[in-house]
Amino acid sequence: MSADDGDDLRHISGIDKLIHEPARLAIMAQLYIVQSADFLFLLPQTRLTTGNLSRHISKLEEAGYVRVEKEFVNRKPHTIVQLTEAGRAVFREYIETMKHIMNGLSEGKS
Amino acid sequence: MTPEMNLKEMERKAWTAYFDDGILDITVGLFVLAFGIGMTTQYATVAAFAWMAVFFFGAAKKSITLPRVGLVKFSPEREERMKKEISFFVIFFSMTALIGLAFFLTLTTDLPQTIRTLVGEMALVGYELIIAVGILLVGYWKQIKRFYLYGGFFLIVIVAGLLIDLPEANPLTIMMYEFTGTGVLILLGGFVVLARFFRRYPRQEGGGYVSR
Numbered sequence: 007m008s009a010d011d012g013d014d015l016r017h018i019s020g021i022d023k024l025i026h027e028p029a030r031l032a033i034m035a036q037l038y039i040v041q042s043a044d045f046l047f048l049l050p051q052t053r054l055t056t057g058n059l060s061r062h063i064s065k066l067e068e069a070g071y072v073r074v075e076k077e078f079v080n081r082k083p084h085t086i087v088q089l090t091e092a093g094r095a096v097f098r099e100y101i102e103t104m105k106h107i108m109n110g111l112s113e114g115k116s
Numbered sequence: 117m118t119p120e121m122n123l124k125e126m127e128r129k130a131w132t133a134y135f136d137d138g139i140l141d142i143t144v145g146l147f148v149l150a151f152g153i154g155m156t157t158q159y160a161t162v163a164a165f166a167w168m169a170v171f172f173f174g175a176a177k178k179s180i181t182l183p184r185v186g187l188v189k190f191s192p193e194r195e196e197r198m199k200k201e202i203s204f205f206v207i208f209f210s211m212t213a214l215i216g217l218a219f220f221l222t223l224t225t226d227l228p229q230t231i232r233t234l235v236g237e238m239a240l241v242g243y244e245l246i247i248a249v250g251i252l253l254v255g256y257w258k259q260i261k262r263f264y265l266y267g268g269f270f271l272i273v274i275v276a277g278l279l280i281d282l283p284e285a286n287p288l289t290i291m292m293y294e295f296t297g298t299g300v301l302i303l304l305g306g307f308v309v310l311a312r313f314f315r316r317y318p319r320q321e322g323g324g325y326v327s328r
Binding site for chain 2: 035036038039040041042043044045046047048049050051084086088
């Protein structure tokens with residue numbers, strides 16, 4: 007193994023595992039492209055069940071990546087979710103890291 | 117495809133999810149159909165009220181789309197585009213309403229026959245073209261490809277109406293068929309999309325909160 011290989015591995019191990027999980031990645035990506043979205047919008051877009059979506063949003067909220075606001079509209083609970091600045095930065099960094107890794111992999115093939 | 121392109125595509129899909137309900141199609145279909153019916157002198161007033169289809173749009177979005185798709189605040193770029201779109205449609209609807217009013221007045225007041233003929237035969241073709249271009253622009257602003265098909269169909273029908281020589285037919289009758297045919301096509305398209313929307317987005321029970 008060369009020193010470069012070691013660097014690449016360090017790059018891979020540096021991936022944020024919290025958002026690397028497919029369901030949370032889908033939530034982060036959906037929230038990244040908008041300013042905010044409600045729970046109802048995220049359900050079909052992420053194709054998660056209500057329970058799964060709740061659980062993953064809670065994890066992202068605990069990490070400080072998303073902000074959850076709850077309100078009542080016509081006496082019904084309404085939940086709005088949006089990425090925090092930290093969440094946006096982490097997701098941007100994640101994209102850059104993955105792009106770097108993927109570019110490296112495809113170059114290695116040829 | 118780069119990640120940026122994928123995110124752009126995701127954003128476009130999130131945006132078009134709001135128009136996968138066929139309600140805009142039905143609204144535009146009603147609008148065009150109302151003009152078709154208004155081409156007959158008997159029901160000319162219907163054309164003047166065609167713009168009221170916009171009330172159907174507002175009510176249907178609130179009662180059908182939002183409870184199923186949810187609420188989103190789109191990116192600042194998209195919000196900016198939406199502002200431009202609203203300005204465009206305000207101008208467009210004002211223009212069509214004014215032309216519709218002029219058309220209505222021409223048909224119902226005692227103007228000389230020469231003016232009636234001029235308005236009836238020349239201005240109306242221009243009016244048809246405005247509506248067809250308007251439908252194409254709905255496709256552009258909303259990024260819904262099927263509206264290009266509707267607009268294209270209407271343009272073909274208009275050109276066919278001009279090319280096919282029917283000396284006995286009243287120009288208004290020909291236009292009535294053009295508007296009515298296009299309106300019915302758009303309406304049918306809207307109902308098909310609406311049926312698909314109901315299957316794709318069933319009403320979510322208890323989906324409005326995050327459980328802890």
